[in-house]
Amino acid sequence: MPPEPLxxxxxxxxxxGRIEAVKGVDLEVAEGEIVALVGANGAGKTSLLRAISGVLPLFSGSIRFAGEAIEGLAPFERVARGIVQVPEGRQLFAPLSVLDNLRLGAFRRGRARTDENLERVFALFPRLAERRHLPAGALSGGEQQMCAIGRALMAEPRLLLLDEPSMGLAPFLVDEILATVARLRAQGVTILLVEQNAVAALALADRGYVLETGRIAHSGSGRALLDDPAVRAAYLGI
Amino acid sequence: MAEFLQLLFAGLTVGAVYALVALGFTLIFQASEVVNFAQGEFVMLGGMVTVFAFKAGVPLPLAALLAVLVAVAVGLSLHRFAIEPAKGATVVTLIIVTIGASIFIRGIAQIVFDKQFHALPAFSGDEPLRLLGAAILPQSLWVLGGAALVVVGLRLFMERTLFGAAVRATAANRLAAELVGIDTRRVLAFAFGVSAAIGALGGILVTPVTLTSYAVGTLLALKGFAAAMLGGIGNPVGAVLGGVLLGLLESFAAGWISSTYKDAVAFVVILLVLFALPQGLLGRRAIERV
Known part of the structure; x- marks a missing residue:
């Protein structure tokens, strides 16, 4: 029997309220994988990630993480276990400095490791080091995305949920962010990636799910989904 | 000149108390967007508990400490038993809950204590200090000093500690705060506890000057709210500024126009702010690029 997925x-x-955004989804992410979740606007991708983080209550269903049921846990307890999200639209603490944003990312981790992790984040995104004393709201779009990812890394994620990390960024920045995602996986972080840029996301991912009006319409390896004529026609625009 | 100074000091003294009430409003508003109209009751509790403990023979500093603890307990209970169970309700509903709580606390205070006015002895004597012909009560200096200490202390806490940053983060973006692992419920409980302590301290310091009774909270809440609106609700610096300004306006209106209209000043201020300057003097700065 294969080991239980992360x-x-x-x-x-x-x-x-009474609007069901996700209508019965089964999904797995194994340790060390990058799994892409693609689909049109309003397919329920963001709702699904929010439910996994615990900021959106479940109507029904179960979530197991590292072998334990977590659907009853508060969001901060899930962060403590290593489920960390980079939310859609970045959601930085705009009036607070970049440094404060990053430090707050480590809110559930010990102070001892904060400085060490801060060095790691600054090594990954040297731009942030230069701008550490600026209010996060004053950063450019690309820098804000780096700050949001950096803040999540400060929490030492076991599972990183990335919601549209490339949204609103210039093409060369999209490549940079996706390269960062690949580098994080190489460092052993498991990643669930939500992307509108489906081709890039599936090319990067080990496996993928296609979400359609709240249900999984297709799933398989990233390669297989890229080659699937139905998926290509409906989602990839090729 | 002497009259001017006299009014100035009187205004600064009450203004400092309004500033503390407004600061309490600001803390809770930042953490939840709720305007806590029970804020004035914390001031009342600070004064009344100190008075009754002191009368029962407890030394004044201990009586004051006890009063702060009682107010904090009431503030935390207000959060735990009135605000927390209404989670998910609209902000307007929560505000009405705080109005109900304020009536409830006042009612209990009327039964536990009494309906009389009470005084405390001034902390360091009643001999006024003379300054250019004006007589300044030493207690005024206690009020001003105490308020300044609270303002500076709170500021340092918010700027220098991780939990302070978590409070500011919750105010800036609640969803993101939850996603980085901040227990926003605890942040709100903290805001209620600290607001209660600040209010109670104001009540203790000012009781020797203004007297206290079970019913002083209502007017203080409204005036503190006016001060917070004037300064720009949600901005701690604005709260302090608004409080001091309101105190000065009141004092000069009472001295130069008529003391009959003293209490009307706060309401005129609320109206003017709402009509002309809805964001207040230091309304929310928006620095956000998307």
């Missing part, structure tokens, strides 16, 4: 979602339903 994250396993079963029959997950969630939404806002």
């Amino acid at each position: 994250l396993s979602v079963r029959g997950l339903r969630c939404g806002y």
Whole structure:
């Protein structure tokens, strides 16, 4: 029997008020994988990630992480276990300095490791080191995305949930962010990546899921999905 | 000149208390966007508990400490039993909850204590200091000094500690705060506790000057709210500025126009701010690039 995946979602339903955004999703992420979640706007990708982080309550279903049921845990307890999200739209603490943003990323980690992790983040994104005393809201779009990813890395994620990291960025910055994602995997971080840029995401990922109006429409290896005529026609625009 | 100084000092003294109430409003507003109209009751509790403990023979410093602890306990209970269970309710509903809580606290205070006005002895005597012909009560200096200490202390805490940063982060972006692992419920409980302590301290310091009774909270809450609006709600510097300005306006209006209209000043200020300057003097700075 294969080992239990790091994250396993079963029959997950969630939404806002009476509107069901995710209508029964099964999904797995194994340790060390990059899994891409692609689909059109409003397919439920962001809702699914928010439910995994615990900031959106479940209607029903279960979430297991590292062998334990976590659907009853508060968001901060999930961060403590290593589920860390880079939310859509970056959601920085705009009036706070870049340094404060990063330090707060380590809110659930010991102070001792904060300085060490800060060095790692600054090595990954030297731009942030230069701008550490600026308010995060004053950074450019690309720098804000680096700050958001850096803040998440400060929490020492076991599973990093990335929600549209390339949204609104210039093409060369998109490449840079995706290269960073690949580098993080090489460092042993497991990644669940939500992207509108489906071709790039599937090319990078080990496996992928295609979400369609709240349900999984296709799944398979990144390569297989890229080659699937149905997926190509509907989502990749090729 | 003497009259001017006299009014100035009187204004600064009450202004300092309004500033503390406004600061309490600001803390809770930042953490939750709720305007806590029970804020004035913390000031009342600070004064009344000190008075009654002191009368029962407890030394004044201990009585004051006890009063702060009682107010903090009431503040935390308010959060735990009134705000927390209403989680998910609209902000307007929560504000009405705080108005209900304020009536409730006042009612209990009327039963536990009494309906009389009470005084405390001044901390360092009643002999006024003479300054260019004006008589300044030493207690005024206690009020001003105490308020300044609270303002500076709170500022240092918010700027220098990780938990202070977490409070500011929650105010800036609650969703992101939850996603980095901040327990936003605890941040809000903290805001209620600290607001209660600050209010109570204001009540203790000012009681020797203004007297206290079970009912002083209502007017203080409204005036503190006016001060917070004037300064720009959600901005701690604005809260202090608004409080001091309101105190001065009141004092000079009472001295130069008529003391009959003293209490009207706060409400005129609220109206003017709402009509002409809805963001207040130091309204939220928006530095965000998307």
